[in-house]
Amino acid sequence: MDLSEITRRAVRVHGLYDDLNLAKHGRTWARHDFVLGFVGDVGDLAKLTQAADGVRPAPPGGRDLGHELADCLWSVVVIAALYDVDLEAAFTTTMRQLEKSITTDLERGAAR
Template identity: 45%
Template sequence: MEFRELEKRAMTIRVRYAEFEKAKSGAAWTNEELALGFVGDVGDVAKLVMAVNGRREIANAREKLEHELADCLWSVMVLAHAHEVDLERAFARAMDELEERLSPND
């Protein structure tokens, strides 16, 4: 799946989640709440990485890690969209900067 297709699917799911949140609690999550949810997912990733590397005991850690990493990607895409960040362009620019920083000085 191409990056723009992933973004489109992420936003379709976000709209559905917003409807679910409104029905459940009366309001969709704010951008701040989405960011806090992302932070929670990152914490889960940290624990699962420890488990995959033998430092914690978590059943099905690799499968759960895949799921949490995908959740994090979804959150990043949703937050980028909410803040009008062209994530594909920003990622390419960030990678260019890293490559330049890591290149031997001429």
């Protein structure tokens, strides 16, 4: 599955959540609500990685690392869509910049 298909599915699930939240709570989530949800997902991910590394007991609920990573990916993709960010272009540009910066730092360090 490529990023465009991931984005389509994530946005479709976002629409289902809108329907569910409207039915249950009379409102849909605002963009900032998705960011707060993402923060919660990152917290859950942190707990699971700590459990996987033996630093803390596994949290209750039976979610696994793959599930939380998928939740985080979903959140990032939906937030990008909500804020009209071309995630593929932003990722490509950012990785190019990081590769250049890291390579430059390595070359400087090797020249010492």
